[in-house]
Amino acid sequence: MTQSLVSRRGLIALAAAGLISRPARAVEFSAAAIDWAMLETALALDIRVVAGAELLLYRKFVSEPDLPSGIADLGLRGSINFEVLRHTAPSLILSSPWYTRLEPNLSRIAPVLSMRIHERGRDPYGAAEAVASELGRRFGREAAAEALIGSTRDELAATAGRLAAAQQPPLFVISIGDPRHFRVFGADSMVGTVLKRLGLANAWARQTSYSAQAPIDIVTLADNPDAAIAILAPVPDDARRILPESAIWRNLPAVRAGRVMLLDPVNHFGGLPAARRLGRLIGLALTTGAPGIG
Template sequence: MNVQEAVLRRRDLLLASIALAIVPTPVRGAVAKAERVVSLDYGLASTMLALGVTPTAVVALRNWDEWVVEPRMPAGVIDLGTTAEINLEVLTSIEPSLILSTPFLAALDEKLSEFAPIMTFTIYAEGGDALDRSYAETLRLGATLGRSDEAKALLAGADAFFERLRERLYRLSAPPVAVINFLDQRHARIYGGPGLYGGTMRRIGLRNGWTGQASYWGFETIGLEQLASLDEETHLIAVEPLIPRDVLSRLQESALWTGLPFAQKHRVSTIPGVLMFGMVQEAMRFGALVVDTLEAAHR
């Protein structure tokens, strides 16, 4: 058994164990009435679209284009407001057949269960890898929506897609990569651990330049001075939106920043926004953007 076969076998075993641990509670009528499904989570809404089902409503829809970017949400989907202030009048008018949620939003269950059954999907939690969980929960969502074949096809396509990215990186002899979101001119989130970005990097064979801690959400908040611990060959990738927008130009005036190896070697790139708390589609998009960026920078 070669290394790649071993990795895939381990992943399949993990998926099987996750699936057994999260056997869903049956939701009566969910498949039959999939046309009125509400999502409280961007990743679940994105996965619905990939399976050929358009959600009736999504929370915080007005921010979708900024944080998810792709896929585009079809016209006519209703904005439910924020999770902190869901528009209950709109929810009543929709008469949803099913509400998709996550453990992070469990405090809403009691109130929202008056409107429709709630089905909880676990992607980000202790003791698991977000990408592995995304695979397992995509199969659950597909079964719930009557789209099991589409879910299996999506995951088979994702496997093939990740393998092509791995092959491109192998030909490139890619350097280690550190991925950040700027929070301001002095702080950032840096990604790794069991989160979606970190899992995607491992899946495509890309070494993470950040070897420090990361929560199950997949990031650690750091001061920019901590970037000095990165491997000298690391390529830094910042995910948009940049906060503040001119942060990179401002940092050119910082002796700390300009003294860091990646800044001195001009190994700093930005990529468009990718939902960091997403699922399989977001992992594919993130992987493609990173590999495209490295190919352009290291030819």
């Protein structure tokens, strides 16, 4: 068993280096990911990921699970480097319908698994669980997929139990675009479904477009005077500088009452790892406090 595994790994390395032709079994256990939700889920299942797209931004905006050392960066998600992808010799390329136009070229390198988590009007949580299950099945990581699904549900439920000990305000979860505008997440977003699982009311009950709505004028945050505001980092430098001095911002009910939280970055359109991270960050901010803006 060990000798066989070592042999397969050696063949993969040689194939990636271009020293031998790529045999079918040499790439049986590796994946490349174009879509970040697929990437973070594969990493959470301890699947061997040899390449991913926009990894510098992944480290900034997604941050967990950690990227393995040696993973190749394929460049922009919408315009990847096919030569680098070919060199890494994946057995399966993980994508989503956002990148359908790339599939003819991707499929010349390896089979493509494209799965949709986020769709307008649909709760994405079940789709995120389906992605975990399918990746577990494809890579022989069924037990890891079951564990990820169960532990994510359990962690969100445990956080909901802690939050239930005190009355919690409705919550706007936003990302700031500039000093006057923001993006807000609705019920059909991963943010929205996490809020629901935490027993929290989403303060944004209006229309969304593919899970979120933008740009929204900052004054709209006054429409629900009892709500709190959770801001997902990063915050643009001009907004961070201007908002504390803005009379509009300082007079928002949530700001005056100190109900503003600045959260670490989370993948807005992620899978189960993003849901678990967001639930943890919101739970900590509501129970222990988190710095805001202004």
